[in-house]
Amino acid sequence: MLRLEKRPNPSKFWQYGTPVVAVALTMIVGGILFAFMGKNPVEVIRTIFWDPIFGEFAFYLRGQLLVKAGPLILIAIGLSLGFRAGIWNIGAEGQYIMGAICGAAVGLAVYPTESRLIFPAMVIAGALGGWAWAMIPAILKTRFNTNEILVSLMLVYVAQTILAKASTGFLKNPEGMGFPGSRNFSSFPAAANPELIAGTGIHWGVIAAFLVAIVGWVILSRHIIGFQIKLSGQAPRAARFHGVNPSRLVVLCMGVSGGLAGLAGLFEVTGPAGQISIDFNVGYGFTAIIVAFLGRLNPIGIVFAGILMALTYVGGEMAATNLGLPAAAIQVFQGMLLFFLLGVDVLTNFRIRTAILGVK
Amino acid sequence: MLRRTLMTTAAAGLGLAILGGSAALAQDKTKACFVYVGTIGDGGWTQAHHTAVMKAQEHFGDAVEFQWQESVPEGADSERVMTQMALGGCNIIFTTSFGYMDPTNAIAAKFPNVKFEHATGFKREHPNVGIYNARFYEGRAIEGLIAGRMTQTNKIGYIASFPIPEVIMGINSYFLNAKKVNPDVELSVVWAYTWFDPGKEADAAKALMDAGVDVIAAHTDSTAALAEISKAGGKVIGFGQASDMAEYKPSPRVTSIIDDWSPYYIRQIQAVIDGNWTSEDTWDGIAQGTVGIGEFTGLPDEVTKEAEALRDAIAAGSYHPFTGPINKQDGSAWLAEGQTAPDGDLLGMNFFVEGITGEIPQ
């Protein structure tokens, strides 16, 4: 009989080893699934993991990995702060939407003025929009002790309704022949967030994601706030003795995660997405939660997790188009990868022992 | 730094253009690619497109290679999928949702040798972009006629998705043609604010029936509404939407609007093979077969005959579902006696016609 024994300290080896094991396991089990569906498993796995980085069209796809990973990383880092402190903001999707709407509204309000100040103003509005939306669950939590998981989740649906309203109503493109959707920012240079270096996919959102990763790492490892966050998550009582104000921490963590989600939304709507539309959000806010955990709530880990996640999207799409796999098979494959990544993490903190029967 | 940036830009731009070009030249077999917004099994919009693709594949056999990608979100993801397809050697790319409009035009600019066809939009910014749509309002007119004739309560219903011209056009056509044969008819519109949520669609149908409505048309994609209607024990009828929904024959489904894109797909792919593809704005209807009218079932003979006559008249071009005099809801004049609606008015339609009591959520 196998049993787990807690390690005194997390294993350094497995901290880096588990993702490799997980990916390898996913390839094997996923390969069996693909073979079962009548596809060549080696070809499918190569298309998903190898081709986007080293294949024929990698010059284009590498940049697209960053485009896809950027918002995931940006949101996930914000979320990871709260998660470490035991504050569960799972409504990043709503904050992402509200950031996009607020930022876009500022830009569209002054259309077609050309000024260097417009885009920075939109960035601020976007961050504020996400922040404000996150403040609702934060303040309800600190004032009334209302469960933030639920409130933030509920607010996602409210935000989606507002998004539908925005794209069919107050932000609708007046020259759009009555169709839903705002003006496209690609035709409004002062408010656009274009590809900064052609072919690389890098836009301001990607740069922001990497900057935030560095700042996040510094805060968590060097700053008193980082210490307070970690302490609150591990030992809430001890944190209180150390003078940590739990309410302030809730407001801070929710605010930061909301603001970053709002930023991600703003960069996405002005750049890759181009416009506010009914289905503008594609679930980055939820996927980022998984990314945060895959990255072990560590900013640097999150960067890699975000890129890995992006790889399964981009590569998975190629496998679907070129090899005729149903999109659902890719989704199952992604789910498996997540399961394995989450599951093998046990090796970091635990040793597996074979217990002798009868002895407990 | 600036110089360096410029050089990478040029190199990357060139790379895309050359690859796009060579890929298209390198192969002799034509490749047609499709970008879907839903899954093939969504039972509605995407399924209709995919059925057409399967028909086209049967038609062309080995001469044409087909590729498709399901569940592509509108926005950045669709641009990537289109670029991958163009790089992968697709000669013609069909993008099958309104939200792909700007991405399609953006990618088309980068691949001048690849043809792009965008469904249900209005932008053609490049010579290699064509647009296509179907005159679903023609089918709505036939549903309206049946509704006007068949209703016992004089209350007819419409399950609407979003307040966009496509839907408003359908509502107006349905109502006008019901009113034509039954001046007492009243229309209830329920906005579901979704294209696809079977539970909600069923609830919407139920709500309409509870309000006394006995003929229901749906602009949402699933069969949930028909399933709900069938529980009413034959007192209420409805229509198939997007596909024939034949499993609800002969009643409550009395006819259907079938999206059949296959004639168009076969025509356009053939044009690419022949090298005479041109950018067009195509709006096909019953006449071309894009809007298919399903078999009439469970109706009295005289209503069936009347509906068939209307279908044939629309196909022949002798009747237009929007023929004046028609006033807008606020009473202002829209079409004069005998005048038919210009396509531009229809495509941007944002008002109800006179006689509809509800309001369009603005």
Next chain:
Amino acid sequence: MDFGGINPVILVASLMVAAVPIMLAALGELVVEKAGVLNLGVEGMMIVGAISGFIAAVATGSPVVGFLAGAAGGAVLSLVFAFLTQVVLANQVATGLALTMFGLGLSSLMGQGYNGIKPPLTGKVPFGPLADIPVLGPILFAHDWMVYASIALVAGVWWVLRATRLGLIIRAVGESHDAAHALGYKVNRIRLMCIAFGGAMAGLGGAYVSLVRVPQWVDGMTAGAGWIALAIVVFASWRPWRVLIGAYLFGGISVLQLSLQAGGSAIPVEYLSMSPYLVTIVVLVIMSSGRGRASLNAPAALGQNFHAAR
């Protein structure tokens, strides 16, 4: 009896049907959370239950077999979650979200070839003349048997949690797994069984969508019901009968806003469609204000993994 063009009797009768899937799923999740586990994968388990039930019902022609298979499908999927969180101690929030993603993909794969098929009809319970009683008839005596079964399940869960030893153990495990462990209970095994029960209930709810509510199979047909179920559990402050009320309220508001439109009321649709969520938030605030966590009845160990040191 008409208010603004709406017949309240018909409204109540239809909301009772609309509420069944979310009620079943929420009831299962309630037990899971009572045992101290937060499973956010309800949507994934529901949709897998929907297709499992559909396939079985079509294959056998029996809705009963379909519902059983739906429950089994949901339970099997939940065991993946149970293994990851209880055996290898993975994070519950992330695993639950991954479960939803996996379930949506898996159901779509399983469902290929099942589009456009009609499942066997789930019959109404024959109450005979009772169904013709005015007002009470349509509300109480005109439903299919799953409506009654779901209410019975609420009662059953309430009774088990409140009055049985098993309920006591489940609550103990959810309140303090260390204390429960010290008393000799196998915390992870109990939680595993609760998770499987939660999966079965979610699967049952999903099967109700594919066999009764819609009835057919389409990809992604649960359309977010699992998330609403999660909300209802908290809304109900972890009490079974309040789950019933919460599900009726949620089902009621969504039915009501459609009925108001059908009845011709000029109420802005978009505000109505966001109203269930706003109402939930308001109720949450009212319930939790000023009285602290204890009054909310939340299991103290919710979301925390347990590893027996010895």
